[in-house]
Amino acid sequence: MYLKRDSEFFTIVRVSGKDVPEKSFSYFKENSITIRINFTGEVFYENLRDIFSEGEILINKNYNLGEYRILTPNIDYVLINLKESFLKILGEINFKEGYINKLPWFLSRKYLDILKDFKNCHLIDLVLLKMVGELLLELDQRSDFFNLDEQLKLLRDMEKYILENIENKITVHKVEKKFLLNKNSVVRIFLDNFNMYPSEYILNKKLETVAKKLLLGEERVLDISVDLDFSSPSFLARAFKDKYGLTPLHFRKRKRISIAF
Numbered sequence: 001m002y003l004k005r006d007s008e009f010f011t012i013v014r015v016s017g018k019d020v021p022e023k024s025f026s027y028f029k030e031n032s033i034t035i036r037i038n039f040t041g042e043v044f045y046e047n048l049r050d051i052f053s054e055g056e057i058l059i060n061k062n063y064n065l066g067e068y069r070i071l072t073p074n075i076d077y078v079l080i081n082l083k084e085s086f087l088k089i090l091g092e093i094n095f096k097e098g099y100i101n102k103l104p105w106f107l108s109r110k111y112l113d114i115l116k117d118f119k120n121c122h123l124i125d126l127v128l129l130k131m132v133g134e135l136l137l138e139l140d141q142r143s144d145f146f147n148l149d150e151q152l153k154l155l156r157d158m159e160k161y162i163l164e165n166i167e168n169k170i171t172v173h174k175v176e177k178k179f180l181l182n183k184n185s186v187v188r189i190f191l192d193n194f195n196m197y198p199s200e201y202i203l204n205k206k207l208e209t210v211a212k213k214l215l216l217g218e219e220r221v222l223d224i225s226v227d228l229d230f231s232s233p234s235f236l237a238r239a240f241k242d243k244y245g246l247t248p249l250h251f252r253k254r255k256r257i258s259i260a261f
Contacts, residue, residue, distance in 0.1 A: 007125050009086035010132075012115075016040075016076035026065040033061045033082045035132065037105075037115065041075035042208065043068050044215055044255070051208055052077075052102065055194070059135075060100040069255050071211055073245040078115050080128065089133075104159065154179065155193055158186075162202060166209050169229040172198045207243050210236065214252040221248045 003014040013027070016039075026045060027034065036058040043052045046066035052058050105112070114127045161178055162170055175198060176186050190198040206228050213224050222233050230236040240248050 009083055009125070010128050011081040011083070012124065012128070013079040015079065018074050020070055020075055022070050023067060026068045027079055027081070028064045029081055030062060033059065033087070033136070035059050035080040035082070035135070037078045037112070039076040039078070039112070041070065041072040041077070042211070043075065043077070044071055048100070049216065050102065051212055053208060055105050056102055057105060058100070058102045061098070063098050063100045071244060071255065080132065082132065086132070104156065151189060155189055158189070162205060166205055167227050170202060172202065203239060204243070206230070207240055210240060210248065211244065211251065214248055215255060
């Protein structure tokens with residue numbers, strides 16, 4: 001499903017459902033800034049050589065993401081292209097040509113819910129004006145781009161630690177030990193922010209890494225299973241199919257088609 005609307009300041013497109021074309025060329029408009037907010041599913045971009053995951057924001061200026069691939073059975077994300085009229089309101093935004101940044105959500109859930117609702121067009125414009133203005137000004141002025149309360153900063157540090165050690169037999173216990181927290185505290189933080197247990201989060205990130213390896217490399221599934229410390233290749237295959245709807249081998253054959261590196 002595609003829903004699109006234009007206003008004086010924005011073009012906004014919502015892409016959702018199971019019938020979205022599996023592959024195509026990504027939206028690109030010269031001399032503009034584009035923001036994507038991912039609610040559900042995963043997308044692989046050829047030129048980015050990375051996966052745009054649920055719970056992430058992707059911002060780019062004059063950066064062509066190239067061909068995309070929908071990796072999951074379902075997808076739901078919003079694309080916002082900022083028009084010159086809006087950028088003039090903000091003044092000079094010092095994003096270099098080819099700027100791109102992929103980062104976790106830090107937006108209010110109320111904002112996100114309104115962005116998914118195309119019925120109240122006026123309300124969407126108001127939300128976008130506030131949200132995008134704050135976002136771009138923070139990105140322009142700060143290297144860390146937003147002020148974090150202590151728990152959110154801790155969560156971001158945990159995410160970074162997990163991703164940096166995804167191939168080093170990362171476990172929830174190692175996260176607890178690294179950040180000097182007990183199991184209940186770690187569980188509460190992940191449930192509050194991701195609605196999933198830390199063990200589920202780690203498994204999800206491992207599966208994203210598997211998908212990327214299948215798309216970009218020639219490693220055997222057995223070797224990938226060992227590198228990422230899955231209990232067995234069969235467990236990897238079951239978990240992977242639950243998430244992506246295909247076995248690792250079928251995923252590689254189907255998704256790599258027409259992706260040239």
